Amino acid sequence: MTLAVRIRHSFGDFTLDVDFEAPPGLTVLFGRSGSGKTTVINAVAGLLRPDEGRIAVDGQTLLDSKGCVDLPPHRRGLGYVFQEARLFPHMSVRQNLRFSRWFRKGRRADFGQVVEMLGIGDLLDRRPGALSGGERQRVAIGRALLGDPGILLADEPLAALDEARKAEILPYFERLRDEAAVPILYVSHSAAEVARLATTVVALENGRIAGQGPAAEVLGDPMLTPLGARAVGAVLSARVVAHHDDGLSELDAGGVPLFVPRLAQATGQTLRLRIAAQEVVLSRARPEGLSALNIVPGTIERIRPGDGPGAIVSLATPAGRILSRITQRSARALGLAEGMPCHAIIKSVAIAPQDVGGRD
Amino acid sequence: MGWLEPQEWEAVALSLRVSFWATLVALPLGVFIAHALARWHFPGKQLLNGLVHLPLILPPVVTGYLLLLTFGTKGPVGSLLQDFGIVLAFRWTGAALAAAVMGFPLMVRAIRLSIEAVDPKLEQAASVLGASRTWVFLTVTLPLILPGIIAGSILGFAKAMGEFGATITFVSNIPGETRTVPTAIYAFLQVPGGESSAMRLVVVSVVVAMGALIMSEWLARRAAKRVSGT
Numbered sequence A: 001m002t003l004a005v006r007i008r009h010s011f012g013d014f015t016l017d018v019d020f021e022a023p024p025g026l027t028v029l030f031g032r033s034g035s036g037k038t039t040v041i042n043a044v045a046g047l048l049r050p051d052e053g054r055i056a057v058d059g060q061t062l063l064d065s066k067g068c069v070d071l072p073p074h075r076r077g078l079g080y081v082f083q084e085a086r087l088f089p090h091m092s093v094r095q096n097l098r099f100s101r102w103f104r105k106g107r108r109a110d111f112g113q114v115v116e117m118l119g120i121g122d123l124l125d126r127r128p129g130a131l132s133g134g135e136r137q138r139v140a141i142g143r144a145l146l147g148d149p150g151i152l153l154a155d156e157p158l159a160a161l162d163e164a165r166k167a168e169i170l171p172y173f174e175r176l177r178d179e180a181a182v183p184i185l186y187v188s189h190s191a192a193e194v195a196r197l198a199t200t201v202v203a204l205e206n207g208r209i210a211g212q213g214p215a216a217e218v219l220g221d222p223m224l225t226p227l228g229a230r231a232v233g234a235v236l237s238a239r240v241v242a243h244h245d246d247g248l249s250e251l252d253a254g255g256v257p258l259f260v261p262r263l264a265q266a267t268g269q270t271l272r273l274r275i276a277a278q279e280v281v282l283s284r285a286r287p288e289g290l291s292a293l294n295i296v297p298g299t300i301e302r303i304r305p306g307d308g309p310g311a312i313v314s315l316a317t318p319a320g321r322i323l324s325r326i327t328q329r330s331a332r333a334l335g336l337a338e339g340m341p342c343h344a345i346i347k348s349v350a351i352a353p354q355d356v357g358g359r360d
Numbered sequence B: 001m002g003w004l005e006p007q008e009w010e011a012v013a014l015s016l017r018v019s020f021w022a023t024l025v026a027l028p029l030g031v032f033i034a035h036a037l038a039r040w041h042f043p044g045k046q047l048l049n050g051l052v053h054l055p056l057i058l059p060p061v062v063t064g065y066l067l068l069l070t071f072g073t074k075g076p077v078g079s080l081l082q083d084f085g086i087v088l089a090f091r092w093t094g095a096a097l098a099a100a101v102m103g104f105p106l107m108v109r110a111i112r113l114s115i116e117a118v119d120p121k122l123e124q125a126a127s128v129l130g131a132s133r134t135w136v137f138l139t140v141t142l143p144l145i146l147p148g149i150i151a152g153s154i155l156g157f158a159k160a161m162g163e164f165g166a167t168i169t170f171v172s173n174i175p176g177e178t179r180t181v182p183t184a185i186y187a188f189l190q191v192p193g194g195e196s197s198a199m200r201l202v203v204v205s206v207v208v209a210m211g212a213l214i215m216s217e218w219l220a221r222r223a224a225k226r227v228s229g230t
Helices: A037-045 A093-102 A111-118 A133-145 A163-179 A191-197 A215-219 A328-334 B006-039 B045-057 B060-071 B076-083 B092-116 B120-128 B133-144 B146-162 B165-171 B181-190 B195-228
Strands: A003-011 A014-022 A026-030 A052-057 A060-064 A079-081 A152-155 A184-188 A200-205 A208-214 A233-243 A248-253 A256-261 A270-276 A280-283 A294-305 A310-317 A320-327 A341-346
Touching (some): A014 A037, A014 A208, A026 A037, A026 A191, A037 A052, A079 B120, A093 A111, A093 A133, A093 B133, A111 A163, A133 A163, A163 A191, A191 A270, A200 A215, A208 A215, A215 A233, A233 A320, A280 A320, A294 A320, A310 A341, A320 A328, A320 A341, B006 B146, B006 B181, B045 B060, B045 B092, B060 B076, B092 B146, B133 B146, B146 B195, B165 B181, B181 B195
Parallel strands (some): A079 A152
Antiparallel strands (some): A003 A014, A003 A052, A052 A060, A200 A208, A233 A270, A248 A256, A280 A341
């Protein structure tokens, strides 16, 4: 199932003008607050009518301002996980989960299976007011899934949660993505979430699309800085090779060994790593006498000066594309140029635990 | 009711009947208008709002007279209803209409406040889950505004029990037909030796009013607890 969205909408002096496709998998609408992400997702849900455009899921047209099609939200067959869970306070968890079944016939989603997957079996008879934030959000995900959605929409579903609760919810979205049960359109401004979840990224900036494509490409493209240079980072895929006694885990990224603080994942499992550009230092010669553990050789692909004194250098390495944020002065002093061999020095702390996500 | 004279008991029973029907008939319309005022945007909204509140501001005698002009047997609506065999002027049904009109603003205000307190985001969530507008109202909005509906009904009922000016102007003070408790108290005070009857009805009024208030508080608290989701 593919979602095709083309909308134009103005309010005040802000104009939203986007055209993208969300293929199966998890598509993240990524951008700063005010970039128009929520407007897009609400237009898909039918909660907001854009000035003009067309929204379709495979063959079914949800909105076509030219053809005068505008299905009301209840006939769009979608699921929506909001930032706040929005559970119905006067109903039990069970009644919340079953809500859509009163209106949609011919269900495929299995109640017991969804309840088991989300681990909410013990909560069924409780009221939403008696649940923790993380529990509420899990119930909200279950409620959306049991509506048998053609597309699952999620608008910053983790933004209102603390780090521990985020870590509790993230794996469920990963599971949904990997089981490919439902295509997901996920709004986020968190680079860590994007790196961990996205199969496709649509980066929004001031109501326009700054870039779209597979996650590793968009996030690793130094030309795309929808979040500002600070948030730019590369996404690498690595396999857990060993857990060492000194509290470190050894990973293998395309033949390059990387060491990170001890991970919970078992040996042999594949992970996604996010390496923020500002945590990577460059050296022309293979550095010696340095305390950094992770040194990756590569070739300079591109140097992109930023607006300030900084520059983003992208490096092609056997492990994948790595980005480094250095000053333009250093780039000149080192005489960096495209095509030049170079070493990326990654402080192992740069691979933050919340940036390390499991993936099949 | 041994301690009430038959004609006093008659007034109490009539008042209860008038107030019950006034509240019951006004309630669906009250919920609809409160919902329209709280949630919809339409031309003439301020006019409707003013119209609903008019009986609260106008002298009750004026409201009663306007009702007589409109719903009297020679009035535009009254003569039409008469063709269907419905007569309101000088009947207990007219007293119920007067009571309903006078209590309506209080009822609508209470319900409107409770509708405005319902988060529209919950209604959005319900519509995305497949509920049409009617179902969203019935399954989400209505249960959540139950405390407001109860409060509005009790207020409307209490106002109907105490309504005097519009009632006496529109349907007069006919024993057994339109003599409700307040008009009965007034009538007893006009005749020598009527003080003791008036006093007993005053006691009844106070008891009914207090009872209604306590019951509404209790029901509203119960409903609020149910709705708060704990």
